[in-house]
Amino acid sequence: MMTKSHAIAVLVNDQPGVLQRVSGLFGRRGFNIESITVGQSEEQGLSRMVIVTHGDDKTLEQIEKQLYKLIDVIKVVNLSSKPMVARELALIKVKSEPSERPEIMGLVETFRAAVVDIGTHSLMVQVVGDTEKIDAMIELLTPYGIRELSRTGVTAMIRGNA
Amino acid sequence: MNARIPEMRSTEELREKWMKPEVITGSDILLRSLVLEGVDCVFGYPGGAVLYIYDALYGFNDFHHLLTRHEQGAIHAADGYARASGKVGVCIATSGPGATNLVTGIATAYMDSVPLVVITGNVATTLIGTDAFQEADITGITMPITKHSYLVRDVKDLPRVIHEAFHIANTGRKGPVLIDIPKDVSAAKTLFNPVETLNLRGYNPTVQPNRLQLDKLQAAISEAERPVIIAGGGVIYSGGHEALFEFVNNTGIPITTTLLGLGAFPSGHELWMGMPGMHGTFTANHGIQEADLLINIGARFDDRVTGALGGFAPLAKIVHIDIDPAEIGKNVPADIPIVGDAKTVLELLNQNPVYTEKADAWRQTIQTRKQEKPLKYIDSDTELKPQWVIEHLNETTHGQAIVTTDVGQHQMWAAQYYKFNQPRSWITSGGLGTMGFGFPSAIGAQMAHPERLVISINGDGGMQMCSQELAICAINKIPVKIVVINNQVLGMVRQWQELIYENRYSHIDLAGSPDFVKLAEAYGVKGLRATNKEEAKKIWQEALETPGPVLVEFVVRKGENVYPMVTQGSTIDQMLMGDSE
Numbered sequence: 090m091m092t093k094s095h096a097i098a099v100l101v102n103d104q105p106g107v108l109q110r111v112s113g114l115f116g117r118r119g120f121n122i123e124s125i126t127v128g129q130s131e132e133q134g135l136s137r138m139v140i141v142t143h144g145d146d147k148t149l150e151q152i153e154k155q156l157y158k159l160i161d162v163i164k165v166v167n168l169s170s171k172p173m174v175a176r177e178l179a180l181i182k183v184k185s186e187p188s189e190r191p192e193i194m195g196l197v198e199t200f201r202a203a204v205v206d207i208g209t210h211s212l213m214v215q216v217v218g219d220t221e222k223i224d225a226m227i228e229l230l231t232p233y234g235i236r237e238l239s240r241t242g243v244t245a246m247i248r249g250n251a
Numbered sequence: 252m253n254a255r256i257p258e259m260r261s262t263e264e265l266r267e268k269w270m271k272p273e274v275i276t277g278s279d280i281l282l283r284s285l286v287l288e289g290v291d292c293v294f295g296y297p298g299g300a301v302l303y304i305y306d307a308l309y310g311f312n313d314f315h316h317l318l319t320r321h322e323q324g325a326i327h328a329a330d331g332y333a334r335a336s337g338k339v340g341v342c343i344a345t346s347g348p349g350a351t352n353l354v355t356g357i358a359t360a361y362m363d364s365v366p367l368v369v370i371t372g373n374v375a376t377t378l379i380g381t382d383a384f385q386e387a388d389i390t391g392i393t394m395p396i397t398k399h400s401y402l403v404r405d406v407k408d409l410p411r412v413i414h415e416a417f418h419i420a421n422t423g424r425k426g427p428v429l430i431d432i433p434k435d436v437s438a439a440k441t442l443f444n445p446v447e448t449l450n451l452r453g454y455n456p457t458v459q460p461n462r463l464q465l466d467k468l469q470a471a472i473s474e475a476e477r478p479v480i481i482a483g484g485g486v487i488y489s490g491g492h493e494a495l496f497e498f499v500n501n502t503g504i505p506i507t508t509t510l511l512g513l514g515a516f517p518s519g520h521e522l523w524m525g526m527p528g529m530h531g532t533f534t535a536n537h538g539i540q541e542a543d544l545l546i547n548i549g550a551r552f553d554d555r556v557t558g559a560l561g562g563f564a565p566l567a568k569i570v571h572i573d574i575d576p577a578e579i580g581k582n583v584p585a586d587i588p589i590v591g592d593a594k595t596v597l598e599l600l601n602q603n604p605v606y607t608e609k610a611d612a613w614r615q616t617i618q619t620r621k622q623e624k625p626l627k628y629i630d631s632d633t634e635l636k637p638q639w640v641i642e643h644l645n646e647t648t649h650g651q652a653i654v655t656t657d658v659g660q661h662q663m664w665a666a667q668y669y670k671f672n673q674p675r676s677w678i679t680s681g682g683l684g685t686m687g688f689g690f691p692s693a694i695g696a697q698m699a700h701p702e703r704l705v706i707s708i709n710g711d712g713g714m715q716m717c718s719q720e721l722a723i724c725a726i727n728k729i730p731v732k733i734v735v736i737n738n739q740v741l742g743m744v745r746q747w748q749e750l751i752y753e754n755r756y757s758h759i760d761l762a763g764s765p766d767f768v769k770l771a772e773a774y775g776v777k778g779l780r781a782t783n784k785e786e787a788k789k790i791w792q793e794a795l796e797t798p799g800p801v802l803v804e805f806v807v808r809k810g811e812n813v814y815p816m817v818t819q820g821s822t823i824d825q826m827l828m829g830d831s832e
Binding site for chain 1: 390391394395398399402419424451452453454575577580581
């Protein structure tokens with residue numbers, strides 16, 4: 090069967106240890122985690138996790154079913170099965186002598202990214218977008234020398250009123 | 252059973268006594284809540300972090316507390332109690348090493364879906380995370396092997412947590428739930444209001460099956476020419492054995508019961524084919540491999556049942572009935588998936604009986620095979636054969652005892668040669684395969700059924716893993732008949748080393764084991780030994796006639812193997828039939 094990337098939204102009780110329950114489940118069942126983000130949801134007491142994982146349809150079905158077995162899991166939605174918006178934020182610290190600044194800023198502008206800090210020998214770029222866009226931004230900045238890179242992982246939501 | 256154990260009062264009386272709101276400690280809340288959940292027996296071991304709980308237990312008479320000699324003994328006893336009674340088993344241990352000694356027992360219960368509430372003490376909330384004396388992160392350690400767990404940080408949460416824990420443990424796919432109570436929480440006082448409502452948004456087991464799938468199943472049954480039922484522990488856990496009996500009689504479908512399903516269906520029935528899998532019968536394994544319709548009810552297609560998955564039941568349309576949706580399609584793809592409670596599903600199916608009219612020839616084939624390919628072994632007049640011993644236990648007790656086993660060859664012989672006719676009479680560690688389980692689980696089973704004969708069958712290896720619990724049999728006069736099938740060797744490992752590792756016998760010799768009769772006597776338990784059939788008959792009769800606990804050692808032939816056997820990686824019809832073929 091074909092393996093591909095899936096984004097899964099998991100609504101969970103905001104309880105101590107819930108992240109450990111979910112990540113532990115992925116670990117011991119041999120499911121992979123490409124990224125995981127957690128934060129408040131629209132309802133007090135509940136958090137939403139968005140997990141990007143890789144696998145075939147059978148694996149995905151097992152992931153959903155095993156997640157539902159956790160008492161603290163309220164709802165599991167496979168976002169990738171529907172039209173969705175997926176976004177990630179990255180902070181990239183790039184080596185930059187004052188002379189290189191205009192060139193880099195040009196790139197940043199093209200990507201609708203932003204320079205959020207300037208040091209004597211570096212710039213910090215903030216870029217928001219889907220994973221491909223961030224990959225592309227990183228690729229373009231690599232020749233200047235990336236000193237530090239930090240990505241949030243994907244958060245996502247289904248489009249429309251659903 | 253025993254004058255030392257006080258008579259319990261009725262649940263109604265106890266409820267009346269304990270329901271009234273009152274300001275009490277967390278420890279008192281725990282004990283009252285246990286009573287209100289219907290607990291009548293707890294197995295435990297005290298220690299620093301549970302001192303408040305044990306202080307509350309001082310003079311407390313509304314349930315029994317059995318002091319085991321090791322926490323592992325306590326949890327296996329609670330497990331045996333739960334499997335024999337259908338109620339939730341409860342055990343208590345202290346923090347750190349007390350809690351970690353429970354880990355094997357928790358995993359055992361988790362693998363076999365046994366409802367337990369496991370209570371551990373922990374260091375005070377102010378000390379958690381500081382590597383305090385006897386601190387262990389037991390909720391973290393047991394996360395992969397519990398159905399759910401709680402670390403109670405506020406005494407006010409305790410009544411709710413206990414009520415939820417019992418509900419979660421004994422509904423849906425059952426399993427162990429751990430409640431970790433820090434020492435300051437068990438000491439803190441609050442107003443106790445018994446909790447009787449539940450608010451668990453993330454927990455709604457599917458009991459009622461999808462009607463469309465049931466219709467599909469009925470249609471498949473009416474068309475089937477070679478149908479087979481595999482029934483597992485889920486039938487017993489749901490209380491569905493009577494519905495299963497009716498279903499088999501309605502449909503005329505031959506049935507095999509898995510290791511954990513033994514007792515779900517009477518072994519004397521003409522449609523019963525025995526156990527399937529690695530040490531299953533010829534009839535059951537070949538039945539599955541030739542079936543055109545395979546109906547799995549409450550079993551999980553464990554690798555010991557399926558053998559090589561790629562070649563499992565190659566001709567069959569697969570029907571999988573399970574309360575746990577995650578089991579369906581996990582190992583074997585299901586053509587007709589049915590999520591639901593086994594009893595509920597079977598009762599719905601029984602409302603509309605469909606007989607397998609096209610399966611007459613198949614039933615005839617099954618009958619012929621049962622006669623031509625029964626389980627067999629070569630008996631001896633000079634040596635005791637373990638299979639003969641089990642047959643003798645079966646004959647003398649008419650298949651009516653509760654039998655617990657340890658793990659290994661004796662377990663498989665007991666599964667093959669003891670003929671079960673009722674549910675909750677066979678208690679064995681199937682999924683985890685836990686040595687040391689056999690004896691303490693029998694103590695729990697006997698506590699659940701004081702009036703029944705409980706036989707604990709062990710090997711000489713596993714008997715030494717929890718033999719310290721002879722003390723609680725002796726002191727409480729718990730009349731378990733403890734059988735040791737002694738072949739002086741780790742028999743199942745020896746068998747694999749003989750058959751698969753070319754007779755390279757590595758570290759299996761149990762020389763240096765104690766004299767089991769003297770060991771029993773050292774605890775004040777009667778010990779008897781037999782080395783031939785005549786002695787065996789005599790001492791077994793004596794054991795049955797002795798009112799209290801007795802250890803009965805049968806010294807058997809060392810080199811005996813369990814047959815049939817399907818080696819790993821083979822399909823289940825590629826069977827080694829052994830010396831008797």
